Amino acid sequence: MKTLKNAFLFRLYREFKLLFGIALVFLFGTLWFALKSHEEFPFLLFGMYSLKEETHEEYLAYSIVVDGEEIVYRNMNDAQHELVATSLSNTVAVNIPLSNTGFINWLKRYSSGNKPMEIYKLTCLYTQEGQPLVRKRELIYPHDEL
Amino acid sequence: MTNSENFAKRYRLKAFFVFGTALIILFYRFISHALFSGMMHPVYAFEEKEIWYRVFLSSHLAQFITDNHFLSLASDLLLFLLPVLFLITRKRVFAIAFSILLLIYFFTYNLVTGHHYHGFVGVILITIPFWMKYENRFNLLWEAVRYYWLYIFASAALWKILRGSVFYADQLSNILKAQQLDLQLQQPDSFQAQVVQYLIANPQVSHWVLIVNVLVQFSFLIGFFTKKFDTLLFVLAIVFCAANYFVMSIVSAELLILNLTLLNWEKIETLFKKT
Numbered sequence: 001m002k003t004l005k006n007a008f009l010f011r012l013y014r015e016f017k018l019l020f021g022i023a024l025v026f027l028f029g030t031l032w033f034a035l036k037s038h039e040e041f042p043f044l045l046f047g048m049y050s051l052k053e054e055t056h057e058e059y060l061a062y063s064i065v066v067d068g069e070e071i072v073y074r075n076m077n078d079a080q081h082e083l084v085a086t087s088l089s090n091t092v093a094v095n096i097p098l099s100n101t102g103f104i105n106w107l108k109r110y111s112s113g114n115k116p117m118e119i120y121k122l123t124c125l126y127t128q129e130g131q132p133l134v135r136k137r138e139l140i141y142p143h144d145e146l
Numbered sequence: 147m148t149n150s151e152n153f154a155k156r157y158r159l160k161a162f163f164v165f166g167t168a169l170i171i172l173f174y175r176f177i178s179h180a181l182f183s184g185m186m187h188p189v190y191a192f193e194e195k196e197i198w199y200r201v202f203l204s205s206h207l208a209q210f211i212t213d214n215h216f217l218s219l220a221s222d223l224l225l226f227l228l229p230v231l232f233l234i235t236r237k238r239v240f241a242i243a244f245s246i247l248l249l250i251y252f253f254t255y256n257l258v259t260g261h262h263y264h265g266f267v268g269v270i271l272i273t274i275p276f277w278m279k280y281e282n283r284f285n286l287l288w289e290a291v292r293y294y295w296l297y298i299f300a301s302a303a304l305w306k307i308l309r310g311s312v313f314y315a316d317q318l319s320n321i322l323k324a325q326q327l328d329l330q331l332q333q334p335d336s337f338q339a340q341v342v343q344y345l346i347a348n349p350q351v352s353h354w355v356l357i358v359n360v361l362v363q364f365s366f367l368i369g370f371f372t373k374k375f376d377t378l379l380f381v382l383a384i385v386f387c388a389a390n391y392f393v394m395s396i397v398s399a400e401l402l403i404l405n406l407t408l409l410n411w412e413k414i415e416t417l418f419k420k421t
Contacts, residue, residue: 008289016286023290034301041198044264046298048363049394050305053320061327073328078397079180082259083188085328090260091191102189110179110186122331126323130347132330 059132062088062140063120066112084111092121098141118142153281156411159418160288161236161276165229165244167403168269172225181225182211182218182251185258192260199257208254225251232276241276248273265397268295268404292369292407299366299383312360318352319345325394338392345393355393362386369408380408 004010012020029043039045062085064071073081084107091103098104098119108117119141124132175181190209194200202208212218224247232240248270256262271294275287306312326342333339345352362382368375383405387398 008293012286012290016283019283019286019290039262040196041262044267045305046264046302047305047309048302049317049321050302050309050311052309052311052314053317053324055316055320056323059323059327061331063331070332072332074333077174077178077180079175079178079255082261082263082397083180083185083255086259086261087191094192094260096191101191103191106187106189110188124327124331126346128347130343130345131334132323132327134331 057125058135059124059126060089061122061124062092063122063137064088064107064111065118065120067115071111088119092140104141150281153284156415157281157284158236159415160406160411161233163406164272164276164403165233167406168244168248168273169226169229171269171400171403176222176226180255182221182254183215184222185212185218185255187215188212188258190257192257194257196262199253199262202253203257207250208257211250212254221247221251238277238279241273245270245273245277265400268401272403272406288407291404295383295404295407296366296369296379298401298404299363299386300370303360303363303366306356306360307364312356315353316349318356319349321394322346322352325396329395338395341393359386359389376408377410380405383408 009020009023012023026043029040030045033040033043034045037045064084071084073085076084087103088107091098096103108114111117118139121136121138121140122134123136123138124134126132172181176184179185190203194203210217211221225244228240228244228247231237232244248266252266252270255266271291275284275291278284278287311317322342322345326339326346329336330339330342334343345355363386365382366379369379383402387402390396390398
């Protein structure tokens, strides 16, 4: 009984009822969305790559070339890398056309200071030694200047 | 010294660490061109599935801030000014305004990338206890944030166990193939790329790395029952985040701000008194 009385939720109920209510909503909300495997802010789920990752034959990467020089992602700070690389791969993944869109204008402004920019989609496969090989290098921006 | 004087001292010390760390994180984001003004009038190209993201997007608040150069600069300035004002005056209104502005920034950044990055949530959460005036409520909220930190790790382990991915021998090797492709293509000779290549080529080794990783995450469950191991968990969290960054290039350093809830503040107070 003493242990129960010292339990956090019990103390919360006794001393801070509003937070107790919020904690209960949070607990049940998180459990509900966890059971549905669906995330809904603020019930964040921290799966951290818990979905089974199958072996794929091909893997995709994107190469941004500014003024003839490839952007090395690792030379960017992490938050910047996320802004450039993640938004680009998400844009391609959801089939948003790259030419003449606000996105590409922003990407040009943000990552190249409006210098000439080319984007390549790299289709890669892995060797037994764990090395990636570029099988196809496809220019996806700009299209119309091909 | 009375209890309230004791509390006031510890509160000040915690505020100094929490808001100081938040300022460092924000400064890093500022020099990374990732705060409101640094994003250079971004576009919001992605459709959102989550309700609150949809509500926030349709409110046009993010667009309103980032489309206006002066407003985005002012918002950046406020992100730095509010914690400083709170530290100087200890007026709760600044802490509340800071948390709200952080939340707006969190949504804005995630809307731009189209990826709901969780790492920043720690900075928002840990400022919330400072909304409270009374010792008891502050302490309870601080403790709640500690439980949230434990939940992050423990649930990550449980997800992997319950979904069975921890038992899948190729799991980490396959994750690395997708996650570290840029690194391997652009800097194949770097030490990090060599380690990644080894782990991809040797799934049995990477499987053990994954198992150790899950065990580390799972060990945070103990924190729900006792605070005896908080110092160990504090160290494990740092080791985990560093290893995660090295092997997977996943940035969870910002979440480490929640590690402050695992510290023994009595000892820190004594240390500060001595120095």
